[in-house]
Amino acid sequence: MKKTKIIKKTKSKTSAKKTKPWGGRFTEITNGLVEEFTASVPYDWRLYPYDIAGSIAHATMLARTGIITKNESRKIVKGLQDILREIVSGAFDFSIELEDIHMNIEDRLIRKIGPVGGKLHTARSRNDQVALDIRMYLRDEIAEIHELLGLLQNTVVGLAELHSDVVMPGYTHLQRAQPVLFGHHLLAYYEMFDRDRGRLVDCFRRVNVMPLGAGALAGTVLPIDRKFVARLLAFADVCENSIDAVSDRDFSIEFTAACAQIMMHLSRFAEELVIWSSSEFGFITIGDAFTTGSSIMPQKKNPDVAELTRGKTGRVYGSLTALLTIMKGLPLAYNRDMQEDKEPVFDAADTIRLTLSVFIEMLKNITVHRDAMRRAAEDGFITATDLADYLVQKGMPFRRAHEVVGSAVLLATNRGCGLRNVPLGEYRKLSSLISADVYDALSLEASVGRRTSYGGTAPSNLKKRLQALKKKMR
Numbered sequence: 134m135k136k137t138k139i140i141k142k143t144k145s146k147t148s149a150k151k152t153k154p155w156g157g158r159f160t161e162i163t164n165g166l167v168e169e170f171t172a173s174v175p176y177d178w179r180l181y182p183y184d185i186a187g188s189i190a191h192a193t194m195l196a197r198t199g200i201i202t203k204n205e206s207r208k209i210v211k212g213l214q215d216i217l218r219e220i221v222s223g224a225f226d227f228s229i230e231l232e233d234i235h236m237n238i239e240d241r242l243i244r245k246i247g248p249v250g251g252k253l254h255t256a257r258s259r260n261d262q263v264a265l266d267i268r269m270y271l272r273d274e275i276a277e278i279h280e281l282l283g284l285l286q287n288t289v290v291g292l293a294e295l296h297s298d299v300v301m302p303g304y305t306h307l308q309r310a311q312p313v314l315f316g317h318h319l320l321a322y323y324e325m326f327d328r329d330r331g332r333l334v335d336c337f338r339r340v341n342v343m344p345l346g347a348g349a350l351a352g353t354v355l356p357i358d359r360k361f362v363a364r365l366l367a368f369a370d371v372c373e374n375s376i377d378a379v380s381d382r383d384f385s386i387e388f389t390a391a392c393a394q395i396m397m398h399l400s401r402f403a404e405e406l407v408i409w410s411s412s413e414f415g416f417i418t419i420g421d422a423f424t425t426g427s428s429i430m431p432q433k434k435n436p437d438v439a440e441l442t443r444g445k446t447g448r449v450y451g452s453l454t455a456l457l458t459i460m461k462g463l464p465l466a467y468n469r470d471m472q473e474d475k476e477p478v479f480d481a482a483d484t485i486r487l488t489l490s491v492f493i494e495m496l497k498n499i500t501v502h503r504d505a506m507r508r509a510a511e512d513g514f515i516t517a518t519d520l521a522d523y524l525v526q527k528g529m530p531f532r533r534a535h536e537v538v539g540s541a542v543l544l545a546t547n548r549g550c551g552l553r554n555v556p557l558g559e560y561r562k563l564s565s566l567i568s569a570d571v572y573d574a575l576s577l578e579a580s581v582g583r584r585t586s587y588g589g590t591a592p593s594n595l596k597k598r599l600q601a602l603k604k605k606m607r
């Protein structure tokens with residue numbers, strides 16, 4: 134759509150009776166501040182494609198069940214299609230006085246096609262209508278985010294393959310722990326994003342249930358056909374209980390929780406990029422197009438995209454907390470508090486989409502400094518576990534081996550050298566099981582290469598995993 138105009142129309146100032154679809158019992162005009170306070174159209178206008186599609190399905194069902202005539206339904210559907218075009222072209226004036234997207238569209242329909250437009254809201258309430266709209270909106274968002282996560286996974290796999298032989302220090306407590314392949318490290322993120330996609334798929338199953346026909350809360354006396362509407366709108370099922378249908382926002386919470394977890398993963402990845410791109414580490418450089426400068430320090434190149442990824446995680450957590458808090462004290466069924474669900478959900482979805490899109494591009498623009506990674510991995514003690522494993526493979530109990538290696542580390546520290554520079558004679562004083570082959574066992578290649586246990590960092594494992602993933606991607 135071109136532009137969105139949200140305006141305050143000044144209609145009759147005598148009573149709400151004239152200005153509001155619900156004004157029948159009102160004798161006074163709604164207070165201006167109340168109007169501003171209660172309106173959701175400044176943000177829920179974006180539900181219009183779903184609101185209109187839902188209304189078209191509803192009108193079609195009303196004619197099919199004989200609740201309205203085919204001719205009436207045709208007029209309503211045509212009117213709604215025209216309104217859709219008006220909104221898309223930017224010609225539609227949204228009005229605060231009409232509160233929300235639902236009443237804006239309904240009011241316009243009645244103005245366009247006359248009193249027959251008033252039949253659209255038969256056997257329906259805004260309570261089931263809004264639940265329908267959000268569910269339809271979320272189906273699209275989930276599909277899009279799922280797709281973006283797939284692209285991110287492909288990018289991660291590409292990067293892992295390109296640098297599949299690069300060795301880096303693996304960390305625990307951000308202290309050098311054991312050497313690992315950079316590709317193996319990257320594929321850890323592949324797994325996280327895979328679980329994230331799984332959570333979205335799982336969430337989709339519960340989003341994809343049709344609430345319309347619950348009415349305000351109790352169902353309707355009219356002979357509606359909910360399953361028909363569900364089929365028209367491609368829902369897998371209909372909500373079983375009318376009260377639950379209008380009071381449930383679990384699906385929004387689940388979606389936002391899935392988003393929060395995606396952001397948590399992106400944030401950890403972003404944090405590593407920040408660390409790796411620092412001068413202290415120098416493992417990677419992030420391309421100029423994905424970094425920004427400082428207004429005072431000319432030499433600076435800052436990893437702002439990664440930092441904002443980390444920062445925006447807070448926003449999405451905020452949305453989840455807001456939703457949980459909005460819902461926690463609400464008696465059944467619908468309460469107006471629930472209107473506050475939309476902004477957090479929209480913000481979480483918008484934030485995730487933009488973050489994923491830019492993050493993918495940033496990843497494609499990093500340069501990996503394999504020598505710096507290797508130098509860091511050449512830390513003299515990083516293969517200490519390998520020395521212990523060496524002794525274990527020669528029959529020593531692991532706890533004893535741990536002790537022997539501890540003494541070796543102490544000895545090397547005192548000599549100011551690494552484990553590979555301790556003379557064989559010194560090693561043999563610590564254990565007669567150690568022979569000349571120990572030096573090969575302590576090389577980075579041996580350390581990484583021998584970790585062939587399932588899921589371990591060995592190059593042979595990485596190769597197999599990359600092959601399997603590339604087959605899956607095709």
Ligand code: ARG
Pocket residue numbers: 173177232233259260263467469471472473
């Ligand atoms: N704008 C409202 C919302 O988003 C729609 C439902 C209003 N229902 C009502 N009974 N006031 O929740």
